[in-house]
Amino acid sequence: MLAKTYLGDPRLAWMVEDANPKESFLADRLVVIPLVIQNRAGITEKGYQTVPILCYHRFAPSCDSPLCMPVEIFEQQVRYLKENGYRVIGPEALVEFLNYRKPIPKNAVMISVDDGYRSIYELAYPILKKYGFTATLFIYIDYVGVSSQAITWDQLRELKREGFTIGSHSVSHSDLSKPKKDEDGKAYMARLKDEIFRSKQILDEKLGQETFIFSYPFGRQNQKVASLARQAGYTIAVTVDRGSNPFFADPYMIKRDQILKRDMDRFTSRLKTFNYFPLK
Incomplete structure (x- = not known):
């Protein structure tokens, strides 16, 4: 109020x-x-604020792959964030922070989920909603609605209405960092433009939005790929390079930590929201 x-x-x-x-x-x-607003960058004499971004893929009651997170462990992690004063922000707030326009909360963290498995909607969403959090979803177009394991466009629309951000993860989830075997330079460039530009166009049309965030498939990229992401109209793009992000981070090389281990000590070690660096 x-x-x-x-x-x-x-x-x-x-x-x-x-x-x-x-x-x-x-x-x-x-x-x-x-x-x-006095401190848009989160700088103090002891150091500066950083934003960790947690990266998940799919969820299940039990898992046999490091890319799968058991729902019981995921709820423990989300509950830890809530009980310890972490505030989950969306990429819009991160962009404002990176552009030195607006501050973000202390202990700000982002939650992201890649690919577009239906378990995002069926298992992760109820847990996030329970604790008052949302997430950023990176969807690759060719996977939407193809099987009972994949999220649907209607489910994505519902999540968007509930405050989730939907970003692009390309069209087919191919490695953009290098040409395919027997792919010449012209064909490679055509594939890059299709994966980066067309995925945005489809998301814009299907979800009635201006898609502004891109996730490099496998986290792999090069300067050409990053430049095309900028040309396509994305204002921010994320990798899976480990670490947190200060206000001076490159907006097209944003770091994320993949949450692959299931022990809480490893999870809490990824929540670095301040970099101690004496500035006096």
Whole structure:
């Protein structure tokens, strides 16, 4: 209510929370409303803010592949984020942070899911909704609706209405970083443009949106691929290179950590939201 009244957007409630100790939100206490943005980059004399992006693929009650996350473990991880004060942001907020336009919450983290398995909708979505979180989904076009394992366009539309961001993961999920065997330079360039440009066009038409985020298949890319992503109209593109992202990160080489191990210690080690680097 305070954020809506004084800041014009209820989603900025975190700014009020971060500006006050918890005991402020009791009867007869003063609450500070920060009307001036003072630190868009999250820089302090001790270091600077970074944004970890968690990368998942599919979910199941039990798994036999590192790319599959058991739902019980996934809920433990999401519950840990909630109970320890992490705030899940979308790529729109990340773009504003990278462009030095708006700050993001302390302990900001992004959740992303690649490929387009139906388990995103059937298993991950209810857990995320339970804890008040959303995620960014990277979909490759040729997989949508092809089997009972694949997400459908209607399910994607529902998730979009619920606040999920839908990004491109190419058309066919081919390796864009190098030509295929017996593929000459002209054919390679034609494939790159089809995978990068056409996937955006289809998502735009099917979902009624302006798709602005791209995930390189297998996380592989080169400068030519990144340049084409920019030309296609994406404002941000993600890899699977490990690490967190400061405000000065290259927006077309954004890092993500694939969550492949199932122990909580490994999971929590990926949640680096601040880089200690004395600036005095």
